[in-house]
Amino acid sequence: PDVPLGSNIEELLPDMIREVFEQASANKANVFNDKVYVGYYDSPGGSERLFYIQAGKPFTQLDRDLIAVLTGNIGIALDNIYLGQEIIETQKEVVLTLGEVVETRLHEAANHVARVAEISYHLAKLWGMGDEEAELMRLASPMHDLGKIGIPDNILLKPGRLTEDEMEVMRTHSSIGHRLLCKSERPILQAASIIALQHHERWDGKGYPDGRAGEDIHIYGRVTAVADV
Numbered sequence: 028p029d030v031p032l033g034s035n036i037e038e039l040l041p042d043m044i045r046e047v048f049e050q051a052s053a054n055k056a057n058v059f060n061d062k063v064y065v066g067y068y069d070s071p072g073g074s075e076r077l078f079y080i081q082a083g084k085p086f087t088q089l090d091r092d093l094i095a096v097l098t099g100n101i102g103i104a105l106d107n108i109y110l111g112q113e114i115i116e117t118q119k120e121v122v123l124t125l126g127e128v129v130e131t132r133l134h135e136a137a138n139h140v141a142r143v144a145e146i147s148y149h150l151a152k153l154w155g156m157g158d159e160e161a162e163l164m165r166l167a168s169p170m171h172d173l174g175k176i177g178i179p180d181n182i183l184l185k186p187g188r189l190t191e192d193e194m195e196v197m198r199t200h201s202s203i204g205h206r207l208l209c210k211s212e213r214p215i216l217q218a219a220s221i222i223a224l225q226h227h228e229r230w231d232g233k234g235y236p237d238g239r240a241g242e243d244i245h246i247y248g249r250v251t252a253v254a255d256v
Contacts, residue, residue, distance in 0.1 A: 066098035126169030140169040146254035170219035174204025226251045
């Protein structure tokens with residue numbers, strides 16, 4: 028049945044089901060009551076999972092063994108989903124933190140990295156990317172200037188105009204960022220490596236580091252370049 032918004036799910040359970048749930052939770056163990064089975068399973072996040080099965084006839088010992096294996100496998104599958112999500116969340120935090128580290132070192136305007144992320148997301152959507160790929164852009168674009176951590180302070184923080192030799196050194200930040208990121212097989216960091224390398228390429232071919240032009244520049248690089256400006 029539909030559950031009204033804001034309802035306490037425990038209050039909606041029949042007394043008999045609530046009682047066996049409470050028994051399983053209190054004992055941290057599976058419960059078999061003739062025709063009812065409640066499987067108890069701890070999750071990595073510290074919560075509890077309860078699997079409820081009701082049969083039309085008493086469970087045999089074989090039934091009990093098979094059900095215990097089935098619910099155990101379901102629990103493991105749910106754990107894997109949870110852990111996969113944890114990895115994604117960790118990647119998000121690492122990417123944003125590294126972007127903020129670069130921002131701090133460059134004395135960028137406040138929240139520059141966060142603004143690039145949001146603008147990249149919206150430009151990606153306008154260009155026609157699906158939700159998942161646009162979200163990838165939002166997560167990866169804050170890493171566009173990561174390579175600047177490898178540029179000497181006397182050049183990176185110079186208040187005046189850079190000489191041509193200094194500009195050559197500054198332009199290497201694209202390749203440095205790419206090298207730092209490209210070894211990862213994680214989708215977010217792979218996208219970030221493309222962005223780091225190509226966000227200073229130009230449509231007319233006069234950008235760097237490779238002088239790419241037009242659609243030879245990856246869409247991730249094109250979108251982030253516009254967002255950065």
